[in-house]
Amino acid sequence: MSRLYVARNPRVAARSLDGEMMIMSGRDSTLFTLNRTATILWQSADGTTPLDQIVEHRICTEFEVEPAAALHDAETLARELASHEILQISEEPIPPRTPVAGESR
């Protein structure tokens, strides 16, 4: 089974307030408030740490949850966040995105 890598989309605005992570899509200005699990996933999504390691080292240590079930839930969550373009997901490590000079929509 292939590994999944996740990275924060640099094109969204994100801010944590009193432990609550709020994210606004730069595409359509939709506001998302992440729950604790999604916040951990977002904060750990560096593009180079595989999702199964994030689950093992960050999620299973925080919540009493069986690793296989936690990984399944994390994958579902990651794909949902990716559908809103909050996260990027790939079966390969995701290199940091370098802004292109003069880039504009």
Place this chain on the structure above:
Amino acid sequence: MPELATEVDRLSLVIEIGGMPVRVFTTDSGFLAMLQDRYAGFITSSERAEIEFDVNLTPPNFPDPDAPVSVTHHLGRWTLDRGDFRAEWEPSSRTGWIRQTANPYSIDAVLRIVHTLVLARQGGFLMHSASAIRNGKAFLFAGVSEAGKTTISRLAPPDATLLTDEISYVRKQSSGYVAYGTPFTGELAKLGENVSAPIAALYLLAKGSENRIDPLPPGEATRSLLANLLFFAEDEELVQSTFHSAFEFVSRVSVSRLTFVPDARVWELIG
């Protein structure tokens, strides 16, 4: 030899909202008179203008008059489109044009959009809220339609100066946030006073069985603020800027829920 061209008088006026003068050129004296009436109190004699718009009046032949607003940025130029107008604005040259029919609503929408774009880069915003000055301080009353913006405005006591019953103008300054009066009206159809004051509080309106003020936790305050901001641009940089401005505002201005019964006693809690 006959004249090949006839010189047309180019008329203009300056509409100053939120301290930002915008000069509007037109060749139609009737349209100019309509603007003078529509923006009474916000017309200045200032020679200085931060933006200049040429208004080209056209017959009502837009292909889709009900098309929603679209605001896009490309190569340093903003394009504003809606079913009843098309406009372009180039910030570097401070000039633009508006093509519309001779009505006050289209240019009003263009002005609102342009002000949101300018304010977004300066940490300010336009917001769905009534606002008023009392005892030298400005108070904002935010909420969606039917939340009570018009009601709270109508109940304002004589010593309160109404800035708007619909769209508040918030500018960030070094000392804090300042609210300005606007000509953008709601159901009250009464222009705000063209004055400003430091913002003391933002209230999220809720109708209830008693008058009370409940502080909001920062997260809820920020979400509520963001939900009430006017923002039109499909532009990631400005979306991010506005998002962070909302957090900054909540960190510096008291945000509470104001539950009220619709009578004048609610103003005993304000100011």
